[in-house]
Amino acid sequence: LDKTVKKAVAIKDVTQCEATGRMLEKARRDGVVVAFDRAAGMKPCPIGAESACCKMCYMGPCRLNARDPYGKVGVCGATIDTIQSRNLARMVASGSAAHNDHGMAVLELFKGVANGTITDYTIKDPYKLEALCLELGLEIEGMTIQEKALALADELEKTYTQTEGEIPFVKRVPAKTLETWRKLDIVPRGAMIEVMGIMSRTHMGCDQHYENITKAISKAALADGWGGSMVATELGDIMFGTPSPVQADVNFGVLKEDHVNVIVHGHEPNLFESMLVSVSDPSLVQIARDKGAKGINLVGMCCSGAEMMSRHGVPHAGNFMSTEPVLVTGAVDAMAVDIQCIQQGLAKTAEFYKTHLITTNPRCHIEGARHIEFEEHTPRECTDEIVTLAIARFADRGVDVEIPQIINKGIHGFSHEYINYMLGGSFRSSYAPLNDNIINGRIRGVAGVVGCVNPRVKQDWVHVELVKELIKNDVLVIQTGCSQIALAKAGLTVPEAAVLAGPGLREVCEAVGMPPVLGLGSCVDNTRILIAATAMVNQGGLGDSIADLPVAGAAPEWMSEKAVAIGQYFVASGVFTVFGVGFPTVKETKFHDHLFGGLEDQGLGKWGVTKDPYEMAAMMLAHIDKKRKELGIDK
Ligand code: SF4
Ligand code: MSK
Structure with a gap:
């Protein structure tokens, strides 16, 4: 255990997941520290946990007393209500920005598919495309599929860029709910302006009324749920297929010792969709066989894994807190990551177990990881290279492999x-x-x-x-x-x-x-x-x-x-x-x-x-x- 860890945690107290627990035991034997250990060595700051501190300017940082919240104010006079509402607003701005940035990337991909400049993906659900166009009131009579897609892309772009009016999916909101939003003035105009609005109004000396700040919080959040996230889900369905129930295997037992194991972890579906094509490419499968593997095994983790499991029944190894422990199996030949919820600790753990950790997205590089940029116009260049690296690692693993043989079957994709x-x-x-x-x-x-x-x-x-x-x-x-x-x-x-x-x-x-x-x-x-x-x-x-x-x-x-x-x-x-x-x-x-x-x-x-x-x-x-x-x- 390294300096960040004061004491070893009892494994039975930190996880209910048996496979993760077994790998925590192995990590301990191997002298490897993971997030469960780091959490034990890092007591949360009690003032920050309750949001009673402010670092919006350098007259501070200012700390108030959560036990006596109105006993003190910041140097500028900011009250506990201003400080905590500004802090929550910035959390929501960041969360909404993350989903909207993701949703914008899905929209850009969709536009490329619609105008024919991106050819590796297609429109898989033209019925949903048409239904969505009609729901949004678009005139699509006599249009081709491509024309409908372009019209839909133009309309949905407003979700992000519009600075006045209401985001397109507000048309879906039940009338009475929308009436309440309008009365309260919380209907989002566009994601960029709402997120920017929060960053602006939470600057030192600007919005200092928690009720007004809460309105901005609601707008930025609604611009996520009824905005960027909804665009990502709906356009993902149109391009990659609307999920219907499918059986899928979950847990560490989905890794196969005699196969090349490739994990995709993150949030954007395009990397995973292309990886699915690469691992099925007969020439890559043959190279894997020539190196002694029975095949190439693609497995998901975290949210892109959940999305692929729901759409295609791709096996899933585990959730966010299992992403380091899964490397401890020694069986992961490559882990490709894109954006969000990628712990930096993965780099050190991957290095110890000789796993290739590969970042693929321009928004997310990690010190110590290899970066192979994923480009939608030539996606296979990235995914084929990752599979090739994984095959090479399989041929020369150089670490013990121990896979907890636990698989849970379930029905997903509702x-x-x-x-x-x-x-x-x-x-x-x-x-x-x-x-x-x-x-x-x-x-x-x-x-x-x-x-x-x-x-x-x-x-x-x-x-x-x-x-x-x-x-x-x-x-x-x-x-x-x-x-x-x-x-x-x-x-x-x-x-x-x-x-x-x-x-x-x-x-x-x-x-x-x-x-x-x-x-x-x-x-x-x-x-x-x-x-x-x-x-x-x-x-x-x-x-x-x-x-x-x-x-x-x-x-x-x-x-x-x-x-x-x-x-x-x-x-x-x-x-x-x-x-x-x-x-x-x-x-x-x-x-x-x-x-x-x-x-x-x-x-x-x-x-x-x-x-x-x-x-x-x-x-x-x-x-x-x-x-x-x-x-x-x-x-
Ligand atoms: Fe302190 Fe006010 Fe500056 Fe916040 S904005 S750090 S409360 S002086
Ligand atoms: S991955 S946001 S840990 S659900 Fe979407 Fe899981 Fe939460 Fe990340």
Whole structure:
């Protein structure tokens, strides 16, 4: 253990994932330090954890006392409410920027495909292309597929660049929800102006009213959920296929000792799609065989892995906190990464186990990693080179290989379109429709359980306990990102898991043949939850706005700024959203109370926080029951 680590942590306390735990034991034997150890050696700063400090200018940094929040102000006179709202605003700006930057890259790719300058990808779902054009009110009569795609690209570009008006997908928002947004002046104009607006107004000596700053927070967050993320999901579906249920294997056992193992980790689907083509190229497969491998095994991790698993059934090795431990197997010949949630610690661990760690994106280089830039016009140049490096490493691994032989089979790939189809053609028209089952009480409500894993809590445990508690109480759970992988490893993404559900939910699951836990894809695919919620409102019987629905959301082990942006876009859309781990505000302050109650009084949703999964479930159930009562369906 190195200098950053004061004491070894008990492995049983830091992860519920058996394979990850076994690799932590091996790492310890090998003298390798990973994030779980670094977390034990790094106590979070208590002032920063509650957002009671400010470094917006160099008269400070200023630290207030979270135990006596109004006892002191910053040098400029900034109060605790100004300081913490500015800090949260910058977290949301960063999270929203990350998703919008990703969404813009997907749009650029789509434009290239539409105008014929990018030829390695194509339009796989022309029906969705047409449906989206019509939904956005575009005149497409008589147009070719390419012309429709160009028209759609032009329209969706406004999501990012527009400086006045409303972003295009606002057309999808339920009328009453949109009316509330307009009344509160929180409809986003365009992502760039909203993110820039936050950076500008949080400069020293500018916006110093937490309520006004909260409006800017909502705008930047909504420009993520109904903006960049939604564009990424929808255009990804059009180019790479709209997911429908597919069986996929999850866990470290998907690595194969006698194959060349290539992992793709990150968030953008294009790298992964091209890697899928490279690993199937007969000439590369032959080279691998000539070197003694039985084949080339492509595996996903983190969110691009979740997206590829949902679209194509590509095996998935594990979530964010397993990305270092998977290298400890010694079996990974190359790990290709693009953007977001790529821990810098991977470089040192990869070097120790002689794995090629390759960055591919101009936005993300890592000191100590090899950089091979991925270029959409010639994607195979990058992915073929990575596969070639992986084959060479396979031929001369030079490290012990130890793969925990654990595989969990599950069903994934529940797009909002498929949920719609599966539960009755529309949400309220024929067999087992979702709204009817909520109204008749078989399904008590719907919960979105999403987000990261975080070494400050036991990996996967909070996700799994929360979801078990929710389904036991007849709440249908929909999932994305690292949370979905946690539940897949716990065996809850199979139809047989219906036995763990309450009697009503179990009956619905068995009638339809679906698991009680539906995996939707990556963290940008949280937008599928917004669209599903909108469909529930539009089908009738459950109120007029998203805030009326018996639904709740949770990110039980969150860690990233993107998670905060996602949380805020759910709250601003009308959803009660509970975070685990902790929340960066000081309790019993005006700003905290505004987020945790005031927004709900304005017709939006609200925040909640608790570390305890059972308390989290109780809070979500109480909210669902409150909404059922208000709808008059509580009998
Ligand atoms: Fe301190 Fe005000 Fe400067 Fe923040 S902006 S560091 S509170 S003086
Ligand atoms: S990867 S943002 S750890 S879900 Fe999307 Fe997982 Fe959270 Fe990253």
